[in-house]
Amino acid sequence: MPQITLSNITKTYAGSNAPAVRNVNLTVEDGAFMCVLGPSGCGKSTILRMISGLETLTEGEIAVDGRALDNVATGQFVPPEKRGIGLVFQSYALWPHMTVAANIEFGLKLQNMPTKARKARVAEMVKTLRIEGLEDRYPAQLSGGQQQRVALARTLAVTPGILLLDEPLSNLDATLRLSMRAELSRLHREFGTTIVFVTHDQWEAMTLATQIAVMSKGELQQIGTPDDIYARPANRFVAEFIGNPPINLIPASSSAAQVLISAAPTSLADVAMIGLRPEGMVLNTTDGPGALPVVISEILPTGGAWMVEVTYANGQTPAHLTHTTQSPPPWRVGDAVFLHPQPHALHAFDHTGTRQALPGQTTPTQTPLLRASAGEAL
């Protein structure tokens, strides 16, 4: 299956003075499930549309297995229909006047596949996508989730080496999203297709991706495995964007940060902000190195888990932190306890927002890109 390479790609739409995508370098390895993740308007769909050929580049090159599909310098441009790329958008764009079977068969007819082979392929896709019994219905007679499956079946029927998915699950309810996620994962395993999946949903990206590319304001912030992105965020933007509830951030100059970091022998000279993941701390009644004396200010059950808000009031500026736990907290609002940070859950960020590895921590496997502009994005 193919590898996709984006080299220094920039896109500035006509009439706009700021690029929607700026100087992005990204390699999607053969057989990868790459999620492009970021807030609305950060340029995710633009990247996908450029890979598909629906948008042209302003600068740079997109290549598949070393063959340029779009190269601004040489003027090379392969039209979308010649790229061998399947595309599924948020709106499924099924042909309304064709039945489910005819929709799936459509691309195979264009490929001049003989009738018998075509029918067999449609039957295979219907089975794979679990839409048996719906073959003779029209799109208007299907639920959103069924339409979604038909759109995927139609795209996968022509066995594209590359599959581009733009928020394909966003119109589905929570239960259907969950089962479609599992289905996408299964399809990726079965077909080995190289997938680029655009989403603003961090949970979707964390559960599906083999690699995640996090974007902000048209720029790539970090590329890594879900674990890299969560445990070793390259900068403050990534640390804050990933994680729910979000990471606790405390100015390094505050006395709360000084206490928390005292267990990790390090100089805070270059550090502007300390981050602590909500699940990366223990509350108990024992003092110790790095333990922060706090008071429980709120306990919120969230169904099988609890959010515990705590306040540290000893310094000049009080610090409010959120803790999450899977066990029922034995505390009551107003109880005084000690907060013990777990070393792996503590993060330090410098004045540009770039993460500084603390003693015993590693730096991200693939670092970022555009250090200065990552700072700008904060």
Ligand SMILES: Nc1ncnc2c1ncn2[C@@H]1O[C@H](COP(=O)(O)OP(=O)(O)OP(=O)(O)O)[C@@H](O)[C@H]1O
């Ligand atoms: N055809 C266009 N002409 C001009 N500007 C555009 C066009 N398409 C997108 N943009 C702008 O480019 C930027 C990136 O848009 P894009 O659709 O790639 O973002 P996105 O991350 O996919 O957002 P969303 O999650 O909301 O779909 C936005 O500021 C958007 O307004």
